[in-house]
Amino acid sequence: MSSAKAYAMMAEFDNAAAILHAAEKVREQGYHNWDVFTPFPIHGMDRAMGIRNSKVGWFSFLGGCTGYLTGMLMIWFMNAVDYRIPIGGKPMFSPFAAFPPSYELTILFGAFGALLGMLFLNRLPRLHHPLLKNPRFALASHDRFFVVIETGDQKYSETGTRALLESLGSKHIELVEE
């Protein structure tokens, strides 16, 4: 382990309350490049870590607006401009008849905005991550909870960070290779 560069220090916790408490303390110590890894989202963790409201909504909103405009403009262009087909004396373009497909496109593009926005904000897909190489870390999707503090953090020090994580009650602390 000593030969490879360390990516981060990883501390394992047994239960939800312990990890929530640990997250609060790590944030209070002023760390920036750190994260918590859990098998499921823990209620109150965003607050404990000081994470602000997610921006996914904006992506979805933009997607939805694009979808609605696409629908309306497409139908107007096709049925009222490019190839006019008179049907029963109805107007060539009416926002009412064009609404149902535009509504569906609003939802379609909004949904793509939400999913792709989530992936973009999370910088996913990612084919490789130092943590995923660590065999112990596989428990993060099972029943364990991890606090990971990156070595690149300004406040990081091998002894100080380890002491902090030990004081929070972690039973297993290790360095993760790059």
Add this chain to the structure above:
Amino acid sequence: MAEADPRPIGTSLPGFQAAPLVVHAPPVELEREPLVAHGRGIGWLSDTIAGVAEGKPAAWWKICFGISFTMMLVCFGCVLYLMSTGVGVWGLNHPIMWGYAIVNFVWWIGIGHAGTLISAILFLLRQKWRTSINRAAEAMTIFAVMCAGVFPLIHIGRIWLGWWLFPIPNSNGIWPQFRSPLMWDVFAVSTYFTVSVLFWYMGLIPDLAVMRDRARTRIRKIGYGLFALGWTGSNRHWSNYEKAYLILAGLSTPLVLSVHSIVSLDFSVSQLPGWHTTIFPPYFVAGAVYSGFGMVLTLLVPLRRMLKLEDIITVRHVELMCKVTLLTGSIVGYAYAMEFFIAWYSGNPYEKYLFIHNRAADPYIIGPLMGIKAAPYWWAYWTMIICNVVVPQLFWFKKVRTCMIVVFVLSILVNIGMWFERFVIVVTSLSREFIPSNWGYYSPSPVDILQFLGTFGLFFTFFLLFLRYVPLIAIAEVKGVTPQADPHHPLGGAKTGGHH
């Protein structure tokens, strides 16, 4: 009120020590049954649910898959026969040009609606019990919409021109005509399918990561790893993920309501008696959810037993699904009554004729009492009434809701009833419209019937593959509703009287 304490709540006087707030646990008889029985831990949930998709397939799985796969080939064979011969192989003839194809289309797409209701609407309503069933129900939605999609595509006659339905430039320079509800339907159904797949896949990402982390072989590691997109369970990721999930639920809710509404507009925008009614959109949506819950019960009641998932899909879950079936079934019953009432109250002779002479008059009671001939489709109408109005009312009884065999049988009756509802709407309305010289009687051809049965093969082939390769219950979501996941619960590690 005269005795009331004059101090405003929350003020403490100098030297006044507020008594610690004590919240007593509710009495045992008022406590809700836990969502995961026997206090199973979160590790157990991973092992059990992921275990279904690991290891060798069971004998029953192989047998079912063999049958389903054969039926799927029948489905494709029927499509090929239709394409090579022409729509004459079906029982369609004037005046009934919308036979099995549209009945089956509306039926299958309705089945899908329960999946979206469970995944989206129950999520917005914070119904935590949905976590045990949403994954399988969403998978059901996707496969049901695939089955539904087969029919409109093949019923157009010249299947190779099906792409004219989409706004793609073609050599004639003509665009689709967007004033027709049939075009709206194209957009509604394709959006519904796409968004259902997106929602389902997003829910799967954390669970695919579970499968990846458990994988023993390299192929599985790479396969699940690719689809898990490098998910680590980071809380910064969860934060965006949960927001995206909420938004998708919020978008799917108006979507699912719109899809069957638009399907119903295919009918109600026309002038035909029995179709031309304003009640259709809500009536179709309620019927869709009703039939979908019937199908969820048909699938999950045997599965929970065969896969030993009784601790996750508990009797309480089944009961709650029965209650939704009861509610939506009652709405459907109300819609039938209202349709009938309006046929009479509107004074429209065609509507009245349709409902009595064409649907309701049976040869034994109503027909002789009214002194009229039996309606040609009385058997379809009364099958529908018994299965959709009478059967769900049995779910008022707890004994019925908790007996799994009875629930299973009733759920199949629900499916049958809803198929007949679509048959009644499509066929009886078309068979006798305004001019008696235009009347006819519809009977399906063997190809029609095989085509319909074949779509079950398509559905179950995909559903069985889903059971084999993907966790059939949302692992991360079920973990999240256990007491172990709650940092303020003693099982989640909270110390009594502590900070959390």
